[in-house]
Amino acid sequence: MKSLPDRTAAGLMLAALAALWVLPAQAVQVVRVGAAHFPPYTIRPENGADTGLLPELVEALNHSQSDYRFELVPTSIPRRFGDFKEGRTDMAIFENPDWGWKDIPHTTVDMGLEDAEIFVAQKEPGRQQNYFADLKGKRLALYSGYHYEFANFNADPKYLAETYNATLTYSHDSNLLMVLRGRADIALVTRSYLFDYLLRNEKVRDELLVSQRIDQIYHHYAILSPKAPITGEAFGKLLQGLRDNGQMLKIFDPYKIAVVPVPRP
Template sequence: MSSSFRTASPLLLAILSVLWVSPSLATQEVRVGAAHFPPYTVRPESGADTGLLPELVDALNALQTDYKFVLVPTSIPRRFGDFKQARVDMAIFENPDWGWKDIPHTNVDMGLEDAEIFVAQQEPDRQQNYFDDLKGKRLALFSGYHYEFANFNADPKFLAQNFNATLTYSHDSNLLMVLRGRADIALVTRSYLFDYLLRNEKVAGQLLVSQRTDQIYHHYALIRPQAPITGEAFGKLLQGLRDNGQMLKIFDPYKIAVVPVSAPGTASVPQVAK
């Protein structure tokens, strides 16, 4: 073996070592909170990778190598504490009005819109005006959701006392309550109802779906201040998925609208009394 080769070998090995290691060192893990919110996230605590959030995370990871997005199971009530205590870096399919106003974060407009709609049992004389007044009607609601008709107050006692509400953790259960006459109206995410009717075609004629919406879900990603990714960087990744058609491919089948976005990375900091 020549002396020049022996001299070059350590240098060559060092270069190859850097090239081999650097991609893994450059990849930063971003922990995404996954709370049961069908059809976006379905029972993440069970370990099943089902729902739109796992699809979105897979698309984000396939798009680039700077960040690795991983799902961390949480729950609707627990997600605030997990976010504040840095167990998760990001909450997706959120809205700043849903209990986040006092928690520092950065908003990223995802450019996605869904809706919360009213569903009742179909009866011969029942028309759309049935949904105009909720007083005296038994409501079936999803526990932990923030509804506009209740001024976004998700407290179970408040909803039960003021709106005769029964709260569950299942849209299916709420719709069954309506079909069996145990509730007058259920509030259901439009995307979930569309999926439910595809899976249960026989009951479509038994349900009256409101033209009235309780609220339009304009979805945001909320990023904690010390997260490994910035709002601007995440906004660019979402734009990449819009450009390559993945956003439309993932969300359009559920009738979730892909709409124009506002400027990414809007900071939201709680106001402190002086």
């Protein structure tokens, strides 16, 4: 029969082993990532469908390490700022500091990803690239909440409607259909979305004139809250790991989103 000291020592050892077994699970930090409908990056997250590039990126981040668990929190383009400021989300991804974040405390992480906003019109006899040079007098179809460079990043719907004769929707598909049906002269869409749209709608490929003019290059950043459980430096290292193992290229290259060099710290 074991003496009391022996039983005590054995009990302490078991407790220590149990603590070691439990600690890794307790140490996982949950990082809440805002998911706003922004195809092809995020597609209707409020419906619970894990489709789009953001869910793919989050899955890759979660599989690449065990210190953090990234979780998607549905939000919207207009609501994402309030959710971030009020602590419902820790991070916004595929953002740019110029898109309304300047007065909100945050840390910025360069994601090393580039997309573009381009102009699309209906093909007509004699219509050439110079059609896109001047937007005056043309009916524009824009995505509500987006910040466009031609409008000095002013996303106010009233300003866009009055200054640029713009109709604003929450669907790139709707905007392209407006162009195809003659209800708008020009739609602005992201290059990645247009590429995906034409793959899904090959019959209209020859009906659309795509601009060589680019409204803006989307250089994507992650916006982190000062209270986020992960630092900008740590998140940057996780992204670099995905770049090094080829996951970033695998996720984004099919959509013609450029994976570009990021200066190492």
